[in-house]
Structure formats: C-alpha cells, structure tokens
Amino acid sequence: MTVDSLRDYLQTLDEKNDLIEVKDRISWNLEASALTMLANERDHGIPLFEDVDGRRLVGDPYRGSQRRPWDRIAQGIDLPQDISRQEFYRETISRLQNPREPVTISPEDAPCKEVTRVETDVDLLEFPWPYIHAGDGGRYSNLHTLIVSDPDSAWIDWSYHRAMIHDNETASVLLLAGEQTPNLFYYKYEREDEPMPVAIAVGTEPAVQYTSVMWIPTGRSEAAFAGGLKGSPIELVPCETNDLLVPATAELIIEGEIVPNIRRDEGPFGDYFGYMHGPRRSMPTLRVTGITHRKRPIIPFCVEGTGVGYTENSTSSMEVGCVGPDATLGLQAGGFDIDQCVPWSSTPRGVYVISTGNTDPGYLHELANFIFTTWGMLHVDFFVFVDADIDPFDQREVLEALVLHADPDSDFHQFGVETMPKVPLNIYQTPSEKGNVQTGTSKAKTAKAYIDATRSDDDFVTGTLDDDLQNWARSVLEDAGANPDMLPFTDSAQRGGSR
Amino acid sequence: MISFRDHLRILDANEDLLTVTEHVHWDEETAAVAVEALKHDCKGLRFTSTSGEVDLASGIYAGHAQISSRTHQPWRRLKKALDREGDDYVQLLEAVSRRNTRAPDHIVLEEPAATIKSSSNPASLGLPTVEPNGRQLITLGLIAVEHEGMTSWAPVRGAIHRRSQLRLSVPQPFIEWCGDNRQASISLGIAAAPLVTALQGWTLDRTTSAVPKLAAALGETAVVDIDGRTVPADAEVRLDGSIIDVNDGVSGPVAVWERGCETVGVTVEVEAIATREDPVVPFIPLGAPLTDDLHLTALVEAAELYRRINGYWGVSPVSWIRLPVEGRLGICLVSSEILYSGFEWQLANVLFSFSDFFDKVLILDEHTEPDDLARALDDMWVKAHPSNDWIFSDPNAPAASIPRYRRDGQTGSRLYINATWDPQWDEEYIAPRVTFQNSYPEDVRELSLEKWSDLNLEEKSDD
Numbered sequence: 001m002t003v004d005s006l007r008d009y010l011q012t013l014d015e016k017n018d019l020i021e022v023k024d025r026i027s028w029n030l031e032a033s034a035l036t037m038l039a040n041e042r043d044h045g046i047p048l049f050e051d052v053d054g055r056r057l058v059g060d061p062y063r064g065s066q067r068r069p070w071d072r073i074a075q076g077i078d079l080p081q082d083i084s085r086q087e088f089y090r091e092t093i094s095r096l097q098n099p100r101e102p103v104t105i106s107p108e109d110a111p112c113k114e115v116t117r118v119e120t121d122v123d124l125l126e127f128p129w130p131y132i133h134a135g136d137g138g139r140y141s142n143l144h145t146l147i148v149s150d151p152d153s154a155w156i157d158w159s160y161h162r163a164m165i166h167d168n169e170t171a172s173v174l175l176l177a178g179e180q181t182p183n184l185f186y187y188k189y190e191r192e193d194e195p196m197p198v199a200i201a202v203g204t205e206p207a208v209q210y211t212s213v214m215w216i217p218t219g220r221s222e223a224a225f226a227g228g229l230k231g232s233p234i235e236l237v238p239c240e241t242n243d244l245l246v247p248a249t250a251e252l253i254i255e256g257e258i259v260p261n262i263r264r265d266e267g268p269f270g271d272y273f274g275y276m277h278g279p280r281r282s283m284p285t286l287r288v289t290g291i292t293h294r295k296r297p298i299i300p301f302c303v304e305g306t307g308v309g310y311t312e313n314s315t316s317s318m319e320v321g322c323v324g325p326d327a328t329l330g331l332q333a334g335g336f337d338i339d340q341c342v343p344w345s346s347t348p349r350g351v352y353v354i355s356t357g358n359t360d361p362g363y364l365h366e367l368a369n370f371i372f373t374t375w376g377m378l379h380v381d382f383f384v385f386v387d388a389d390i391d392p393f394d395q396r397e398v399l400e401a402l403v404l405h406a407d408p409d410s411d412f413h414q415f416g417v418e419t420m421p422k423v424p425l426n427i428y429q430t431p432s433e434k435g436n437v438q439t440g441t442s443k444a445k446t447a448k449a450y451i452d453a454t455r456s457d458d459d460f461v462t463g464t465l466d467d468d469l470q471n472w473a474r475s476v477l478e479d480a481g482a483n484p485d486m487l488p489f490t491d492s493a494q495r496g497g498s499r
Numbered sequence: 500m501i502s503f504r505d506h507l508r509i510l511d512a513n514e515d516l517l518t519v520t521e522h523v524h525w526d527e528e529t530a531a532v533a534v535e536a537l538k539h540d541c542k543g544l545r546f547t548s549t550s551g552e553v554d555l556a557s558g559i560y561a562g563h564a565q566i567s568s569r570t571h572q573p574w575r576r577l578k579k580a581l582d583r584e585g586d587d588y589v590q591l592l593e594a595v596s597r598r599n600t601r602a603p604d605h606i607v608l609e610e611p612a613a614t615i616k617s618s619s620n621p622a623s624l625g626l627p628t629v630e631p632n633g634r635q636l637i638t639l640g641l642i643a644v645e646h647e648g649m650t651s652w653a654p655v656r657g658a659i660h661r662r663s664q665l666r667l668s669v670p671q672p673f674i675e676w677c678g679d680n681r682q683a684s685i686s687l688g689i690a691a692a693p694l695v696t697a698l699q700g701w702t703l704d705r706t707t708s709a710v711p712k713l714a715a716a717l718g719e720t721a722v723v724d725i726d727g728r729t730v731p732a733d734a735e736v737r738l739d740g741s742i743i744d745v746n747d748g749v750s751g752p753v754a755v756w757e758r759g760c761e762t763v764g765v766t767v768e769v770e771a772i773a774t775r776e777d778p779v780v781p782f783i784p785l786g787a788p789l790t791d792d793l794h795l796t797a798l799v800e801a802a803e804l805y806r807r808i809n810g811y812w813g814v815s816p817v818s819w820i821r822l823p824v825e826g827r828l829g830i831c832l833v834s835s836e837i838l839y840s841g842f843e844w845q846l847a848n849v850l851f852s853f854s855d856f857f858d859k860v861l862i863l864d865e866h867t868e869p870d871d872l873a874r875a876l877d878d879m880w881v882k883a884h885p886s887n888d889w890i891f892s893d894p895n896a897p898a899a900s901i902p903r904y905r906r907d908g909q910t911g912s913r914l915y916i917n918a919t920w921d922p923q924w925d926e927e928y929i930a931p932r933v934t935f936q937n938s939y940p941e942d943v944r945e946l947s948l949e950k951w952s953d954l955n956l957e958e959k960s961d962d
Contacts, residue, residue, distance in 0.1 A: 020954060034939045034947035041935070044956055066568070133938040135931070270938060273881040274874075275930035305933025309874040310569035346566075346873040347880045381885045396564045396825045399876070400788060403829035407904040408858060408891050409911035418886050427930040428884040447886035456904055465531055473528075473535040480519045486539045 002078055002232050005111070005249035006203045006298060009076050010058065013046055016081065018072075020045045025053070028128040028139070032057050033303050039063075040306045040313050046072070048298070052128040056298045061143075062209065064317035066310055067485075069345055073321030076206025077229050084488060085393055089340060092229070092325035100227030102234040102245075110237035110248035111294050112201075118240050118255075118290040123168040126291075127252065130301045133270035137280050138164045140269070141254075143300040143314055145212040146173070147199040147244050148181050151188050156244070157181050158212040158222040163200060163286060164266050172264035172283040173198075176423045177439035178378040180218060185258055185284060186439045195257035197242035198286065203251025203300050208234060213318045214326035215376050241289040251297040255290035272315050272349055274308035275427045281436045309346050316348035320393075327352070336367050342392040344384075351382040353392035359385070359454035365413065368450035372415065378423045378441060383450040401453040411452040422446040500719040502612075502733040503688045506580045507545065507556060507779060515542050515576070522548040525555065525625040525635070533557035533627075534787040540564060543576065545779065551625010553736060554779040560691055560791040564825050565872040572870055573824050577794055580691035581718055588869040589819050595802035598699060600712035611723045612733045613773035621659045621738060621769050627782045629752065634658035638754065638783040639791060640687040641697050642669055642767075643730045644677045644742075650729035651676065651708040652693055653701045655685060656754040656785070663769045665738065668749040670701035671761040676708055681742045683767055684728055687780045688735025691795075692718025698799040702760040704853070735778040740769040752785035754792040755828060758900035759800065759856055793824040800828065800854060807853055808846070814838070817846075819869040822856065829901035830859040832875055834867045837919050844890070847915035851896070858899035860915040878918040888917040 003009050013019040020039060026032050026049045036059025039047050043066045049057040064071050070088050071081050079091060107113045117123070129139040142162040149156050159181040163171040175182035189196040201208065207230035208223075216222045223245075227233045236245035239255045246253050263282035271277035300314075307316025320343055327341040337358045344351035354367070364385050371383060386392060386401045406412065424434035424442045435443025465473065474487040501509065510516040517536070523529050529546050536544050540563040546555040560580055562573035578584055578591055586594065626635035637659070641652045657667035665685065686693075696713035700706060707713070711729050714720040721732040725739060744766040783790045801820045809815035818834040831850055837843055847860040861879050868874070883889060892913040898905040905911050920929050931937050935944065 020956065022950070022954070024950060024953075026950075030939050030943045031946060034935070034943050035950060037935055037938070038947060038951050042956075133933060134940055134943075135938070270933040274877060274933050275881075276933065276937075277930065305938070308877050308933075309871060344880065347877045350877075350880045382880060395566045395873075395876075396788065399566065399823070399826050399830075403826040403857075403859065404901070404903045407902070407911060408914035409894055409905075412889070412891070412914065414885065414889075427882060428888070430924065430928055446884070449885055449889070465534060469531050470535060473531040474539075476519060476521055476523060476532050477517065477536055477539075477541055479521055480517045480544075482517055482536070482539075482541045486541060487535070488539075 002230055003076055003206055005205045006251055006300065009206050010048060010061065012075050018045045020047045022047055022049045023051060025051045028052050028057065028130045030131055030134060032059060032130050033132040036060055036303045037306050040303060041311050055128040056296060057128055057130060058298050058300045060302050060314045061300050062314040062317055063312045064321060066312055069312050069317040070321035073210065073317055076210065078231065089325045089328065093329045095228045095231065096225055096326060096329050098228050099221065099224035100233045101221070102223040102227055102236045104245060105235045105237055105248055107237055112246065112248055112250045112253050113237065113292050114294045116240060116292045122288050122291045124165055124171065124288055125168045127299060129165045132301065132303055133276065133305065135276055136269050137265060137267045138166065140164055141200065141202060142304065143302045145201040145204050145208055146181060147201060147246060148184055148196055149244060150184055153219065155219050156222065157184065160212045166264055169288045170264065171286045172266040173258060173286050174266055175284050175440055176378065177441050178375065178421055180375050182440060190260040193260050195259045197244055197257050199239050199244045199246045200254040201247050201250040202254065203298050204247045205249050208247045210318060210322040213322050215323065215330055215374065239290065240292060251299065252291065252293035254288055256286050256288040258284045258286050270305035271425050272304050272307060273427065274305050277425050277427065279431050281424065283440065307348050316345065319343045319348040320345050334370060339388045340392050345393065345395065349379045351384065352380060353384045353386060353398050355386050355388050355390055355392045357388040359387065361452065364450065364452055368413065372420065372448055378421050379425065381448050385450060385452050385454055387454045402451060405455050406451050406453040412449060413452070414447045414449045417447055418445045420446055420448045500690060500721055501580055501582050502690050503735060503781065504733065504779065506559065506690070509579060510543050510559065510576065517542045517544050519544060519546045520548060525549045525551045525627045527628050527631055529555050529627045530629045530784040533784045537561060537787055537789040540567060549625055553624050554777065555627060556779050556781040557784065558791065559781045561789055561794050564789060565870065566825050569871065573794060574798060577691060577798060592802050592805050592819060595695065595798055596806035598713060599716035600709055601715040611725065611737065611773065613735065613737050613775045615771050615773045619769055619772055620662055621665065621772060622662065624736065624780065626659065626780060629784060634660065636782065637665065637667065637685065637687065638785055639781050640685055641689060641693055642667065643684045643686065643728045644680050645682065645728045646677055646680050649708060650711060651700060652697045652710040654697045654756055656757065657749050658751060665767040665769060666749050667765050667767060668753065668757055668762045669765055671763045672706045673701045674745055674763050674765065682726060682728065683740060683742055684725055684730045685738040685767065686731050686734035688778065689731045690718055690720060690733065692720050693731050694795055695799060698756055698795060702756045703803050735775050736780055737773040738769045739771045740767045742766070743768045754783065754785060756792060756796045759796065789824055793827060797822045797824050797828055800856060804850060804853055808849060811849060818865045821869060823872060825872065827901055828856045829899065830861060831857045832861045832863060834863045834865055834869065836865040837922050840922055843917045843919060851913055855900045857901060858896065858913045862915060862917050862919055864919045879916050883916045883918040890915050890917065
C-alpha cells in the first residue's frame with residue numbers, strides 16, 4: 001500500500017502505537033517545540049498536537065529512532081520498519097533508478113484545495129507556525145517543499161529552505177547562493193528584476209518531502225524521483241495564482257513570489273548543527289498571493305538543533321535516510337567506484353563518510369574534488385574515506401579507521417587555506433567573516449578537507465573474522481540471549497550457520 | 500573488595516552477563532564469539548562448555564561503545580569492578596590518579612582460593628586461541644615476583660609453549676627490578692584493582708614496585724603468601740614456576756599496554772598449577788575493538804595524564820581527559836579551560852610529550868561533558884575552523900604507538916584540533932547550544948515536563 005499523504009503516514013505510525021496524540025491545548029509559542037524536543041531526546045513516538053490554539057501541528061514527523069535513523073523514513077515509503085540499513089539503501093537506490101512521471105489531477109480532486117484563499121483573503125497568521133527556540137528571529141515554517149521553476153527551461157526544482165513568517169502576507173526565505181533554488185533566484189530572476197513564482201508545499205506526502213532534501217541533478221524531474229521513491233506517480237495540481245504544479249495531497253500550499261531586491265530580516269535560528277546561529281541577516285522576501293489547504297491542516301515542523309549527538313530529528317534522519325542513498329547513487333552515476341556515502345549521523349550535513357574499494361590517492365582526490373564542487377556542498381566541510389569493509393554508518397568503526405589509518409602527515413587534505421565558499425550557517429566564523437552579502441553565502445572563505453582513513457599497504461589489520469565465522473558467532477550470541485537487533489548478519493540467510 | 504568471581508556474579512545479577520551454554524571450543528571459537536560480542540555492544544560473556552578445565556569469560560571489564568548511545572558508559576563494568584559505582588567519570592579518574600597506597604599490614608592475608616592440582620600441564624586448562632591450531636593464550640593476568648622481601652606485580656601477555664612452559668611479554672622495567680629473582684607466580688581471573696595498579700606500576704613513565712599497596716588502596720585487595728611471594732588470594736588460576744629465560748619479545752597479537760612501554764619476553768617453566776573449584780578465566784580477543792585491555796589501559800593512561808597535567812603549570816585547568824576506547828587510544832580528548840591565547844598549543848603538545856599512544860588530540864571547552872562522546876566529536880566537526888583550528892606539527896615528530904602507519908619509526912606530523920571558543924572573541928560571538936535548558940524559559944520547561952509526565956509514556960531502555 002502506498003503512502004499518499006502525511007495523514008496516511010501518521011496513520012501508519014498510529015497503528016504501530018508510535019504516534020503521541022497530545023489533546024491538551026498547547027501554544028505554538030515554544031510549547032509545541034519544547035514537547036517535541038523532549039520526544040526527540042527521549043527517543044519516543046512522534047507528537048501530534050491536536051489543539052494548538054485550535055489548529056494542528058506535528059513535531060519532527062520523520063525523526064528516526066536513535067539507533068536506526070532511517071526506520072520512520074522507510075515507513076513513509078511503505079518499507080518495513082525493521083528493514084536493515086543495507087537493505088534500505090539498496091531498495092531506496094533501486095527506486096530512485098526507476099523514476100515515475102507525475103500525473104496532474106483536477107483541483108476538484110485535490111485535497112489541498114479544500115479551502116482556497118487568494119490575494120486579499122490570504123492570512124499567513126491564521127496558521128500556528130511554531131516559535132521553535134527562545135531567541136529565534138521569529139516563527140518558522142521549516143519542514144516543507146519549496147517549488148520553483150527555471151525561467152529558461154521546463155525544469156522544476158524542489159528544495160527545502162526555511163521561511164520566517166513576518167506578517168499575514170510576507171515571509172523571508174533562507175536562500176544561500178550555491179544551492180539550486182537560490183542560484184535560480186539570484187542569478188536569473190533577480191538579475192532580470194523579475195519576481196520568482198514559488199509555492200511552498202507544507203505537510204506533503206513523505207516521498208515529496210524526502211525528494212526535496214535530496215541532491216537531485218539540475219534539469220531532472222524531482223516529481224518523477226518522488227514517484228519512483230513512492231512506487232507510484234505523484235499527483236500534482238495547478239496553483240491558483242501562478243503556473244506551478246504542487247503536490248495535491250499536501251496539507252497546505254502557500255503560493256506567492258519571491259520579489260527581487262527586497263530583503264527582510266531572517267534569523268537568528270537554532271540551527272541543524274546544534275547551536276543558535278546568528279546574527280540576524282537580510283534574506284529575500286516572499287509575498288504570498290494565495291493559500292490553499294485541507295480542512296484542519298496538520299503543519300509539520302522540525303526542532304532544528306536537536307538532531308546532533310545522540311538525538312535525531314527530521315533533518316538528521318532525512319540526511320541519513322534520504323541524502324545518503326541519493327548521494328551514493330549520484331556518485332556511482334558520476335562514474336565513481338564507491339560502496340556507500342553516509343552522513344556522520346551525529347553531525348548531520350557537516351561530515352560525510354564514503355566507503356570505497358578504490359583507495360588510490362589520486363582517485364580519492366578526484367572524488368573529493370567532484371563532491372566539493374557540486375551544489376549543496378557549501379554546508380559540508382569534511383569527507384572521510386574508508387575502506388569498503390568498514391561500515392560507514394558505524395561511527396565507532398569510522399573513528400577507529402580515522403585514528404588508526406589517517407596519518408596527519410599525508411592523509412588530511414585541505415583544499416587550500418580559506419579558498420572555498422561556505423554558508424553562514426556555522427559557528428566558527430565571526431559575524432564580520434559571515435558578513436551580510438546580497439546572495440547569502442559568507443563573505444569570508446573557508447577550507448574544506450577530505451580525510452583518507454583507508455588502510456595503506458603496510459597497515460596491519462587485526463581482529464577481523466571471515467563472514468562465515470562472524471555469522472556463526474552471532475548465532476551463538478543470539479542463542480545465548482543477545483538482543484538480535486544488535487547483531488547484524490552479513491547475510492540473513494546465514495543466520496544460525498554452523499561451524 | 501570485589502573479586503573476579505564476585506564481579507561475575509554481580510554482572511549476572513544485573514543482567515549484564517550472557518551465559519553461553521552451547522559448546523564453543525576454546526580453539527578459536529570462543530575468541531570469535533567474544534569479538535562479535537564486543538563489536539556489537541553485547542553483555543559480558545561466560546562460556547560454560549569449552550572442552551577445557553576452566554570456563555572462559557570475556558568482556559568482563561569492557562564496556563559498550565559510547566558513540567552509539569548516550570546512556571553507554573564504557574567504564575561502567577570497570578567502575579563496578581572497582582566498587583566505585585557511585586562515581587562519575589571524573590571521580591573515577593581522580594581515584595585512580597591519586598595513586599594512594601596502603602601499608603602492608605592493612606592487606607588482608609587469607610588462604611588462597613585456588614588449590615594445587617595434580618597436573619602441571621597448563622594446556623589442560625583450555626585457554627583460548629585466536630587462530631586455527633594456534634597456541635593457548637594468556638591475555639589478562641599478572642606475574643608476581645619477590646625481590647628483597649617485597650613483591651611486585653606486573654601485567655603479562657603470552658602463550659603456552661610446549662608442555663609446561665609459558666612465553667610471556669612483561670614490562671622491561673619490571674624484569675630489571677626483579678634482578679636475579681626467578682621464582683614467579685602467574686595469576687589469572689583476578690579483581691580489577693590489581694590489574695589497574697599493575698599497569699600503573701610498570702607501564703607508565705614513572706614506575707613503582709609498590710603495586711600490591713596501590714591495589715590495596717584502590718580496591719582492598721586480599722593477598723596470600725606463596726613461597727615468599729605475595730599474590731592475589733582470590734585468583735581463579737595460579738601457575739607457579741621459574742623464569743628460565745629472558746629474551747627480546749613474544750610473538751602474536753599484543754595487548755595495548757605493550758604499545759606504551761618497553762617489554763621483554765620471559766619463559767616461565769610451570770611447576771604447579773592451582774585452581775579454584777569450577778574456575779573461570781577471563782580472556783581478551785586481542786586485536787578486536789573495545790577489549791578489556793583497551794578499557795584498563797585507557798583509564799590508567801588518562802588518569803596519569805590528568806594527574807601530571809593538572810600539576811604541571813601550578814594550576815589545574817583540565818576538567819577531564821579521555822582516550823576513547825572507540826578510537827583504540829589513538830586519539831586523546833581533553834576538556835580544559837583555555838588559560839590564555841595559545842594555551843591550547845601548549846596543552847596539546849604536553850599531552851604528546853607525556854604519552855606515546857596517540858598523535859591526535861581534540862581540545863574541548865571546559866564545560867564539555869565527559870560522557871557525551873558524540874557531542875564532543877560533533878564539536879570537532881562544527882566548532883573547530885577547518886582552516887585555522889586543525890593544527891599540524893612539522894613532520895619531525897616521532898611516530899605514535901597506536902596508529903598503524905609509520906611502524907618503521909619514521910617521523911611525521913601530529914595533529915591537534917582546537918574545538919574551544921577563541922578567548923579573544925567577544926561574548927556575543929559565542930553561540931549558545933540548542934538544549935532544553937537553553938532554548939526554553941523556565942515556565943515553558945516546567946509546563947512541558949508536566950505535560951510530558953501526564954502523557955504517561957514508558958521510559959525507553961537503551962539495551
């Protein structure tokens with residue numbers, strides 16, 4: 001059964017007793033966020049707030065469990081909750097390799113059109129946008145899909161850029177040059193002094209949300225990749241006030257335009273790397289032209305900053321469950337012989353680990369060069385390369401490889417000293433280094449590095465077992481009462497193997 | 500004092516021990532199972548059917564990788580074995596770093612728990628091997644030798660050779676201290692305090708022969724005299740004999756303490772074997788991750804560095820030091836006040852000077868929690884400036900002993916990463932962490948906790 005909407009997904013969680021229904025009245029003003037942070041930290045179910053001053057919010061719906069960050073992501077595309085990470089990667093990649101073109105349906109059939117408001121009737125403040133951290137610059141919509149079109153082609157880009165609500169018809173949108181949507185705005189629309197038509201789809205079906213965080217190549221149909229992930233076409237419906245098509249089952253659609261040469265304040269914000277990011281800066285302005293929504297819409301949000309260390313949130317889990325498989329596929333499609341690309345799960349978006357069978361130094365340099373020049377890489381500062389027999393998701397194994405095999409003399413490769421671009425979402429640059437430049441990226445450059453933690457020919461290895469012996473040993477432990485969830489079998493068919 | 504046997508019993512009572520009743524042969528199989536248990540954060544293991552005269556145990560002083568869960572404390576079993584369960588990490592570090600001793604008359608004298616058996620063939624014990632048809636290994640035990648009326652204990656690692664000989668690696672200073680004394684006892688299955696203090700006595704820069712006194716102070720160790728030697732009274736197995744040869748070294752996978760000190764090989768002719776009833780011998784699958792020797796050595800080395808550095812500049816800026824077992828002691832984490840600009844350079848380099856194990860140091864702010872390894876590593880990635888705060892030395896530093904590269908002794912660079920706030924930054928530049936405490940005012944916190952409590956959700960167990 002496909003998961004066609006956020007509501008379907010929440011229903012799936014509920015059936016597994018994994019949804020916490022909070023019926024008491026809760027305020028959008030820090031309270032919903034604080035309770036969600038508790039659920040995130042304590043690794044509990046997903047909180048659905050049924051009465052947020054009469055409206056509905058859901059906190060971090062795509063957060064995975066702390067040991068298996070991909071588990072709820074998997075349920076969103078109708079994969080088993082207990083799927084192993086390896087199987088999840090294989091299945092997700094396979095689906096991305098089989099995109100399905102979307103279909104367009106009539107507005108009458110689109111749940112997101114149950115209520116329609118346009119132009120003077122729009123009121124952003126009608127909805128319970130959460131104030132997430134004390135000290136944030138304002139209330140945010142931060143778990144949605146931003147939809148824009150390339151003015152020079154038929155390409156439609158879906159992305160994931162937060163919006164800070166200013167009043168009943170405007171918001172500022174975090175657009176940092178170097179990523180696809182910001183590039184379209186700054187270097188195409190704004191240069192022509194043209195507004196960029198946009199739609200923000202809030203509370204989409206999971207496959208749409210997942211695709212919007214992935215690194216889909218420029219020019220490719222993100223809707224088709226979402227259909228591939230879902231296993232059936234995404235239904236789209238035209239907007240009321242512009243020509244964009246939006247996911248028909250979304251909870252709420254904000255239609256509008258990002259206007260050229262007008263900036264509004266954005267931030268500070270408690271950001272994905274776990275710190276309050278500041279200072280307040282100027283970002284492009286969204287003018288809202290229409291809002292359509294389901295009756296009693298459910299607005300999802302992410303308590304950013306909690307997805308670090310041991311705690312998961314929607315961003316960190318989508319990084320592991322969506323960006324990881326997608327980046328693996330992208331690098332393989334780029335001709336690189338890599339095994340897997342996996343985010344360092346306790347530091348989402350900052351560090352990635354790549355396991356590869358080809359550890360030739362020139363090859364690793366070329367691979368790093370390729371990665372650091374792609375879009376979206378302004379967030380990432382480090383790549384760690386490990387041998388193919390290291391599980392890149394296992395931070396202990398990666399740390400061990402880094403310590404044992406990465407020689408400070410020859411295996412830490414910085415691309416120059418302060419030569420590379422960086423988004424200002426960091427805490428190591430000073431406010432003056434970040435600046436407040438027109439296109440959002442930091443004024444000062446940074447260095448990025450890759451670490452070769454693969455074994456050299458003369459590095460010796462101890463403590464490894466062949467697969468048969470490993471599986472047999474794990475069977476012995478399982479028979480003795482060890483928790484089977486802790487014992488991944490090399491091949492599940494070999495469980496219970498004999499000596 | 501908590502004996503090894505008591506410790507096993509406590510682990511079992513706390514559901515932290517898996518008993519493997521299935522037949523698992525000591526020849527390679529027990530080590531394979533032990534490796535997998537360690538890698539996957541299983542409980543400690545006791546094997547009850549291994550074809551040998553002794554039962555085997557593994558992971559008894561080891562702990563789970565902290566990097567996989569906030570509730571994991573790698574030192575948990577060791578803390579329990581030292582009867583310091585109420586201590587936090589810093590208290591444990593301080594307890595070990597004090598190096599207190601107790602006078603010999605405070606040491607309890609008892610009858611040995613182990614009694615001499617008729618056979619003196621150590622191979623009948625059935626100690627584990629790590630490779631097919633390999634030799635039975637001794638991986639977690641002590642050698643005791645008497646010199647001028649005083650006994651000292653040192654760590655040993657080695658194997659059974661021929662019918663009645665042991666080839667053992669021991670710290671070189673210990674053998675030098677022994678002089679011409681050749682009578683020795685090797686004790687297996689002993690409490691944590693003698694193991695910790697034997698490492699303190701003979702594997703650090705500053706050696707001391709007063710190991711039984713250190714052990715008595717740390718864990719009230721019960722001892723007994725055997726032919727003039729003081730040995731742990733509660734050992735599961737004791738092998739008495741003579742050192743018949745001293746030579747260069749002992750082949751096979753090494754214990755991690757051997758990477759921190761000079762060692763020599765000794766051959767011991769076993770003359771008598773004493774065992775307790777239903778003896779249990781702990782072993783280490785050497786070379787595997789998260790093994791007991793990593794935990795024991797990490798604690799001893801961190802405690803020594805903590806003691807030396809907090810006395811080095813006349814002030815005590817360091818909050819804690821860890822050599823994470825997850826990184827096999829090849830990286831050192833230090834949480835410290837940065838006394839002045841450039842202090843971080845001094846701090847990193849004095850650590851490099853005081854320890855041979857690692858060539859990477861991560862410096863963290865003084866308020867960083869010692870039991871939040873994931874957050875500490877996060878700070879390495881997000882707080883340290885990739886250009887300015889990853890500092891490589893010139894390439895003339897001696898090779899560290901843990902990493903696998905430059906084993907030929909070639910010099911190279913060291914690396915320290917400064918993940919502390921720059922003391923020259925204005926206060927307003929310092930980004931607060933997103934935490935429940937920081938991100939919500941008190942009234943919201945109270946209300947949220949109250950509502951959370953009203954939801955009556957079951958607390959989740961990590962294991």
